Amino acid sequence: xxxxxxxxxxxxxxxxxxxxxxxxxxxxxxxxxxxxxxxxxxxxxxxxxxxxxxxxxxxxxxxxxxxxxxxxxxxxxxxxxxxxxxxxxxxxxxxxxxxxxxxxxxxxxxxxxxxxxxxxxxxxxxxxxxxxxxxxxxxxxxxxxxxxxxxxxxxxxxxxxxxxxxxxxxxxxxxxxxxxxxxxxxxxxxxxxxxxxxxxxxxxxxxxxxxxxxxxxxxxxxxxxxxxxxxxxxxxxxxxxxxxxxxxxxxxxxxxxxxxxxxxxxxxxxxxxxxxxxxxxxxxxxxxxxxxxxxxxxxxxxxxxxxxxxxxxxxxxxxxxxxxxxxxxxxx
Numbered sequence: 533x534x535x536x537x538x539x540x541x542x543x544x545x546x547x548x549x550x551x552x553x554x555x556x557x558x559x560x561x562x563x564x565x566x567x568x569x570x571x572x573x574x575x576x577x578x579x580x581x582x583x584x585x586x587x588x589x590x591x592x593x594x595x596x597x598x599x600x601x602x603x604x605x606x607x608x609x610x611x612x613x614x615x616x617x618x619x620x621x622x623x624x625x626x627x628x629x630x631x632x633x634x635x636x637x638x639x640x641x642x643x644x645x646x647x648x649x650x651x652x653x654x655x656x657x658x659x660x661x662x663x664x665x666x667x668x669x670x671x672x673x674x675x676x677x678x679x680x681x682x683x684x685x686x687x688x689x690x691x692x693x694x695x696x697x698x699x700x701x702x703x704x705x706x707x708x709x710x711x712x713x714x715x716x717x718x719x720x721x722x723x724x725x726x727x728x729x730x731x732x733x734x735x736x737x738x739x740x741x742x743x744x745x746x747x748x749x750x751x752x753x754x755x756x757x758x759x760x761x762x763x764x765x766x767x768x769x770x771x772x773x774x775x776x777x778x779x780x781x782x783x784x785x786x787x788x789x790x791x792x793x794x795x796x797x798x799x800x801x802x803x804x805x806x807x808x809x810x811x812x813x814x815x816x817x818x819x820x821x822x823x824x825x826x827x828x829x830x831x832x833x834x835x836x837x838x839x840x841x842x843x844x845x846x847x848x849x850x851x852x853x854x855x856x857x858x859x860x861x862x863x864x
């Protein structure tokens with residue numbers, strides 16, 4: 533039996549595998565249902581426990597940590613281990629029968645909630661670059677290229693990217709200035725913010741909204757989205773520039789909802805500031821206003837204010853005075 537199964541709507545487009553890799557065709561297009569596919573594949577392969585990785589996730593996990601996840605999945609009691617319980621990117625599941633009998637969601641983000649509701653004990657890995665970094669957008673690759681982490685083939689690929697991003701370098705430089713303020717906007721975890729603030733020299737502020745927007749619905753309107761709608765993008769960025777010296781913005785909660793958002797081509801073009809390629813007028817106007825802002829603004833998705841911040845907090849110090857990063861030890 534294959535040790536790695538790649539579920540894809542088009543196996544022909546995947547690179548050649550081997551005796552330990554099997555490509556399995558999934559439903560194409562909008563018919564894809566994560567939960568049904570997971571249950572089907574597990575049943576067909578006769579799996580009792582398994583590791584699941586969403587596309588782009590887990591790329592920084594050390595082999596030793598992966599081995600421990602395999603050991604977890606081989607346990608003799610039902611349980612699940614998540615990189616992020618509130619918005620799953622990857623997980624390990626032991627004694628999968630109880631888990632797969634649950635009412636599984638159509639996407640992977642709310643898998644933790646579904647298993648917990650079904651009575652499966654759920655645990656979470658510590659938050660770190662290796663557990664939180666996920667390649668969802670072009671910005672994630674650009675931040676990875678700026679880091680000095682040993683990323684193997686991923687780093688070589690990132691360094692080969694051609695990018696003329698207008699603000700990433702300037703935003704990283706702001707992180708080393710004690711007199712500066714960096715604003716984080718979007719689905720930011722307090723744990724990630726706490727780590728980030730301890731690693732950079734600049735002050736940090738945050739507008740934390742939209743957490744769980746894909747894992748579960750909410751009746752509340754996001755305050756920042758309302759401000760953007762009422763002020764318009766030009767005034768929005770004028771106000772933002774008066775509040776900070778650089779901003780990292782998870783744009784998806786501001787400009788899209790679970791029910792309706794621009795296609796990936798528009799979202800990714802916005803992340804890269806390729807304004808001429810953006811067809812959605814709201815995304816085009818927002819991106820153009822961000823480009824005109826007097827402060828550097830980095831745009832992206834959830835990972836921008838997640839795993840990317842762990843890498844950015846390290847990347848900003850390349851070639852700069854590391855001593856300025858140091859914070860006083862806690863007095864015992």
